[in-house]
Amino acid sequence: MNTKYIDLINQTYDFPQEEFKVDKGQLHFHDIDLMQLTKEYGAPLKFTYLPQISNNINRAKTWFANAIEKHDYKGKYNYCYCTKSSHFKHVMDEALKNDIHIETSSAFDIDIVERLKKEGKITNDTFVISNGFKRAQYVTNIARLINSGHKNAIPIIDNYEEMDLLSKEIKGKFKVGIRIASEEEPKFEFYTSRLGIGYKNIVPFYKNQIAGNKKVELKMLHFFINTGIRDNAYYWNELLKCLKVYISLKKICPSLDSLNIGGGFPIKNSLAFEFDYEYMIDEIINQIKLTCEEEEVDVPHIFTEFGSFTVGESGGAIYEVLYQKQQNDREKWNMINSSFITTLPDTWAINKRFILLSVNRWQDTYERVLLGGLTCDSDDYYNSEQHMNAIYLPKYNKDKPLYIGFFNTGAYQETIGGFGGLQHCLIPSPKHVLIDRDENGKLTTRLFSEQQKSEDLLKILGYQNGQNESAEVEVDEFETSEKQ
Incomplete structure (x- = not known):
């Protein structure tokens, strides 16, 4: 019986696709090993794959050139x-x-x-x-x-x-x-x-x-x-x-x-x-x-x-599932280590749909879940209404970390979400990594922005250093407390 997550995707969609493939149970995006990227930079994580911008521009230019000639x-x-x-x-x-x-x-x-x-x-x-x-x-x-x-x-x-x-x-x-x-x-x-x-x-x-x-x-x-x-x-x-x-x-x-x-x-x-x-x-x-x-x-x-066609398919976001909450006999909430309202605001504002896939554990069995963000806002979730279909992911196991990716998020999300500013419930903005290829086609990465720290937010809010020592907690400590 085919009960693995990879079986579900293969049976539901034409997979693998041009930008997605699976190797040893882990997802690759444009030949980027996403688990390796996550191990290097941590999660939550946003990334931009720059070559896709040029790729889409030249696709459109070719289509118009062909039509004009025809x-x-x-x-x-x-x-x-x-x-x-x-x-x-x-x-x-x-x-x-x-x-x-x-x-x-x-x-x-x-x-x-x-x-x-x-x-x-x-x-x-x-x-x-x-x-x-x-x-x-x-x-x-x-x-x-x-x-x-x-x-x-x-x-x-x-x-x-x-x-x-x-x-x-x-x-x-x-x-x-x-x-x-x-x-x-x-x-x-x-x-x-x-x-x-x-x-x-x-x-x-x-x-x-x-x-x-x-x-x-x-x-x-x-x-x-x-x-x-x-x-x-x-x-x-x-x-x-x-x-x-x-x-x-x-x-x-x-x-x-x-x-x-x-x-x-x-x-x-x-x-x-x-x-x-x-x-x-x-x-x-x-x-x-x-x-x-x-x-x-x-x-x-x-x-x-x-706009979106140019840059949208270059972006992605990776989150870790921190915990699963069984709220009743039917609903299981996978809680991510960030917020949809702050990092993918269009999912909340206009029910925007993005591609959602597990980053790892593709060989594991799957279950139906809802996804919840860290804020105390009841609208901080992602479910079948946004996703077009029910959300299935590898079964939660506290001893086997699960990472999930949202793809083609490169348009509008940073500016609408307020890049570098205050976020709802003071949830910090994640790291942002730029991914490119050198002249030989080899992947290169560099950190564009660090994950926000408490002092970044306190400065915006008008608090001075030393006024409230208990508030000056690093983001890493914030994440640790949430995992506990």
Whole structure:
């Protein structure tokens, strides 16, 4: 009878997969021995596998290149990285190795762009697409970037007053885009996105504020829907509406030559994940070309702003199961040595699904469990609702430590969780390790950040050293007390 954890996974999914395999009862991720990583750095542990960032960028660039060649599409494709997914320098440095561009969303993003320019990672030829609702500092920073000679900086107009604000601070001519306020799916609590300008108002807005302004050149129409790029009637309908606006604008605005279709490519959230990226890209290019040909206008250059797709599948988190609580005759709670609220906030906030697998003990028998975090918050858990299926893991045994891994967690979790700051119930942030490969393909690791200590949190809270000696307990002691 097949009752081992490895039997369960093999019977339930097509396994092993491209990034996952098992060797001697232990899980490997992109040929990284996760138990060896855990032994070296301890758990809880977060890691970023940098090569996967470049891998996903080049996958998308290849898919678009193939579709453009297949359909004899006359426009160019530009891959932009959506920085809000992860602003970390190691992420930006890796992404920028691949001849890409940048999408920003707030004032401080521009400061990052300027730092990267000084290092030679970005040039004046790099497109900097600035989205978001722009207040004074954001406008000032965009203007400073453009005034310094970065002519490929394109602010995307989000509301009616931004044109005047930008015109006052930018010297000379500059380029802009306009964001369409897309209509949301019926399940949403609102009908139209708060971002951008309504479909029917874009042509009048262009005529009133841009057409007669000799300083401004409209270059781009920006389109994005909240649910992302999906093969459903809603997406194709919204894309068609967007193309109608583009064509109407193009006929009265010759300078308009680019269509930004935003981001929203899904990432793998289960071993059963299936998404035909190539088909979607092929059909998007085809639909744009056919629609433009029917109206006898030139096809636009295509821009995308992939964030989660770029960085999401590079990240992971490893926890140790500290203890099992049998709360009734049916529910077994495996308590991890960290918190879902603080380290994987999307599991709590939006029931985000991540790939969950045991790191070790794949040859052991399994059981159905719930996973609980260390905080005293009743929402600090991960169960079948987030996981899509019941959670099965190797049976708890206090004499045989069990480690579990969450994968493809690289987008948003650090910034939403408040990297380096206060955490709920003062649960410390775990260590973070960067994993790369040298020129010979050999794995290399380095510690990016240490696990938080009590003095780190006390300093933020305003307590001075020596005021409360009993509070100055190292994280290791904190973990030990929890295990006991």
